[in-house]
Amino acid sequence: MVERRFPDGFLWGTATAAYQIEGAVDEDGRGPSIWDTFSHTPGKTFEGHTGDVACDHYHRWPEDVHLMQQLGAPAYRFSIAWPRILPQGTGQVNQRGLDFYDRLVDALLQAEITPFVTLYHWDLPQALQDRGGWAARETAEAFAAYADVVARRLGDRVKHWITHNEPWVVAFVGHFLGVHAPGIQDARIAIQVSHHLLLSHGHAVPAIRAASPDAQVGITLNLSPVRPATEAEEDRLAAQRYDGFLNRWFLDPLFGRGYPQDMLATYGELAPTAQTGDLDAIAVPIDFLGVNYYTPAFVRYDASVLNPLKAILVPPEELQAAGYELTEMGWAIVPDGLYELLIRLQRDFAPSTIYITENGAAFADQLEDGAVRDPKRIAFLHDHFAAAHRALQDGVPLRGYFVWSLMDNFEWAHGYSKRFGLIYIDYETLERIPKESYAWYSEVIRANGLVQLGQ
Ligand code: IFM
Numbered sequence: 087m088v089e090r091r092f093p094d095g096f097l098w099g100t101a102t103a104a105y106q107i108e109g110a111v112d113e114d115g116r117g118p119s120i121w122d123t124f125s126h127t128p129g130k131t132f133e134g135h136t137g138d139v140a141c142d143h144y145h146r147w148p149e150d151v152h153l154m155q156q157l158g159a160p161a162y163r164f165s166i167a168w169p170r171i172l173p174q175g176t177g178q179v180n181q182r183g184l185d186f187y188d189r190l191v192d193a194l195l196q197a198e199i200t201p202f203v204t205l206y207h208w209d210l211p212q213a214l215q216d217r218g219g220w221a222a223r224e225t226a227e228a229f230a231a232y233a234d235v236v237a238r239r240l241g242d243r244v245k246h247w248i249t250h251n252e253p254w255v256v257a258f259v260g261h262f263l264g265v266h267a268p269g270i271q272d273a274r275i276a277i278q279v280s281h282h283l284l285l286s287h288g289h290a291v292p293a294i295r296a297a298s299p300d301a302q303v304g305i306t307l308n309l310s311p312v313r314p315a316t317e318a319e320e321d322r323l324a325a326q327r328y329d330g331f332l333n334r335w336f337l338d339p340l341f342g343r344g345y346p347q348d349m350l351a352t353y354g355e356l357a358p359t360a361q362t363g364d365l366d367a368i369a370v371p372i373d374f375l376g377v378n379y380y381t382p383a384f385v386r387y388d389a390s391v392l393n394p395l396k397a398i399l400v401p402p403e404e405l406q407a408a409g410y411e412l413t414e415m416g417w418a419i420v421p422d423g424l425y426e427l428l429i430r431l432q433r434d435f436a437p438s439t440i441y442i443t444e445n446g447a448a449f450a451d452q453l454e455d456g457a458v459r460d461p462k463r464i465a466f467l468h469d470h471f472a473a474a475h476r477a478l479q480d481g482v483p484l485r486g487y488f489v490w491s492l493m494d495n496f497e498w499a500h501g502y503s504k505r506f507g508l509i510y511i512d513y514e515t516l517e518r519i520p521k522e523s524y525a526w527y528s529e530v531i532r533a534n535g536l537v538q539l540g541q
Pocket of ligand 1: 252444
């Protein structure tokens with residue numbers, strides 16, 4: 087029984103990212119990235135895990151494309167490793183790196199799968215980091231040049247481009263919290279990095295369009311509705327500020343409003359240095375907004391926290407005690423949050439098209455008798471698809487939905503300890519074992535609608 091039908095042509099997909107799945111970090115001329123350096127630094131990742139081998143997708147991609155074909159999802163979002171294309175970040179182009187993605191794109195098209203290419207999913211060439219990384223304005227220019235190289239090579243076949251994945255994470259988890267590469271802990275740098283990321287997007291969009299005139303170009307943000315911990319006025323204000331920090335800091339300039347005044351006031355002298363024309367560049371019209379949604383942010387005011395970036399998030403144990411179910415990441419499962427987010431985006435920013443470019447969950451999957459039963463993931467996806475359907479009915483221009491992730495992979499600082507995949511990876515043998523959720527998702531895609539649970 088199909089509960090809810092999605093519009094014809096709705097683009098179901100799966101998503102991955104280069105460093106999380108490829109491995110082969112020193113093959114065919116690839117240069118090192120900041121994630122190679124970071125993951126090889128003792129103490130930075132769970133049990134010292136690295137992406138050296140990951141899922142070995144660099145060699146096993148034909149099998150992975152075959153699995154996508156079996157799944158039946160008409161779209162696939164993956165990222166290009168910048169250090170495979172320009173090992174030094176700028177200058178000499180490595181044709182063998184381009185050849186890899188060229189073959190992958192051809193295979194996807196052959197399998198009737200539409201490629202969505204992300205240009206930056208966190209693996210900056212180490213050579214650029216050595217010259218200042220995203221804190222340096224030149225990196226924004228280097229990104230536009232890299233985008234041009236890739237779009238020239240793939241733009242005849244790739245028609246959907248995403249400049250950045252989750253610039254908030256790059257800026258603040260990488261440069262303020264320091265738990266992602268490059269591991270910097272400096273608020274001023276983090277805020278400047280956020281500006282350079284947005285600027286690089288603004289410069290890359292026209293470069294991609296010049297190389298591939300009929301391309302659809304967008305950016306992917308990690309967005310969350312922000313909920314105050316209580317109804318107290320102080321918590322409400324803390325939530326408003328966190329919304330500025332996480333959501334509006336990126337959405338406002340992308341949609342032509344410049345940086346939000348309240349956040350500029352909050353940041354004070356930490357506000358980014360920008361040049362004339364930067365905000366116009368950032369506001370270049372996009373064809374779609376990519377939304378990654380996992381969980382809302384539950385925020386509490388804390389007078390002892392002076393640093394404006396250190397919002398107090400309600401800890402997972404408290405959320406659990408309050409009745410929320412959690413994923414293995416400790417994230418509360420709140421499908422309504424997706425509905426709320428989509429409606430808010432439509433109301434406040436009215437993007438012409440939205441894709442959910444990531445949504446999914448990590449659970450403690452076990453391989454038993456050659457199978458992986460993951461009913462929690464099925465329920466998670468079911469309920470989030472239903473929330474997306476409700477938003478569609480209420481007029482949100484949602485055109486596709488990419489499940490994170492096609493397969494278990496390197497979950498950054500968590501290494502391989504968190505499994506998000508529809509396909510289980512046996513990291514000893516690198517065998518791919520489709521989970522029960524893979525079969526269930528396949529049914530959803532085939533029906534183009536929600537298949538009732540338990541059938
Ligand atoms: O694995 C990540 C992905 O790289 C970016 N978005 C969130 C996912 C789960 O944490």
